[in-house]
Amino acid sequence: MDALRIDWRVASPDGAVVAWLERLGLSLSEGSVSLGPVVLSVVVSEWEDVDRLEVGGDAREHAIPGPDGVLLSALGWATVDAERLAAQLGKPLVGEPQPDPALGATGYRVASASLPLVLLEPATEGRIAAALARLGEGPVALYLDGITLGAGDDATPLANTGTGRAGRLLRPARPSGPFVVALEG
Numbered sequence: 743m744d745a746l747r748i749d750w751r752v753a754s755p756d757g758a759v760v761a762w763l764e765r766l767g768l769s770l771s772e773g774s775v776s777l778g779p780v781v782l783s784v785v786v787s788e789w790e791d792v793d794r795l796e797v798g799g800d801a802r803e804h805a806i807p808g809p810d811g812v813l814l815s816a817l818g819w820a821t822v823d824a825e826r827l828a829a830q831l832g833k834p835l836v837g838e839p840q841p842d843p844a845l846g847a848t849g850y851r852v853a854s855a856s857l858p859l860v861l862l863e864p865a866t867e868g869r870i871a872a873a874l875a876r877l878g879e880g881p882v883a884l885y886l887d888g889i890t891l892g893a894g895d896d897a898t899p900l901a902n903t904g905t906g907r908a909g910r911l912l913r914p915a916r917p918s919g920p921f922v923v924a925l926e927g
């Protein structure tokens with residue numbers, strides 16, 4: 743089975759997102775890197791001034807493997823109603839809702855064999871609310887295992903995430919994301 747593709751659509755081809763990802767140890771080849779069950783591709787968006795994540799089909803391009811141990815643990819999906827979205831997906835919610843204070847959200851895990859998914863409902867007028875207002879419902883966050891943050895990385899303090907695990911949100915370029923959360927252990 744081919745890997746699923748997630749496109750990080752960027753408003754500007756200046757390479758700032760690519761440079762930022764490479765500082766995290768994610769070297770891209772032809773704009774893509776493998777993160778276990780998915781291939782992350784950075785592409786220029788047709789929308790001006792909007793960066794967003796989009797779930798594509800099978801990843802058939804030649805992505806280089808991610809650094810040892812760096813994997814997508816979950817994809818965060820902004821929604822105003824997690825139960826409705828889970829029902830539309832035909833997948834049950836599992837476990838207890840998890841606060842994600844850095845994103846201003848409550849996370850609801852979805853049972854999925856193909857791609858770990860966390861539905862993120864706004865709990866405050868924070869980042870997820872901003873993403874919903876600007877972009878509507880859809881993928882907004884990458885929860886990554888195996889990222890080592892350095893002293894120079896601008897990230898929030900360690901806190902619970904929508905996955906139920908501790909992590910640090912790397913400060914995004916835009917208030918509406920996309921967001922990258924480095925999970926601990």
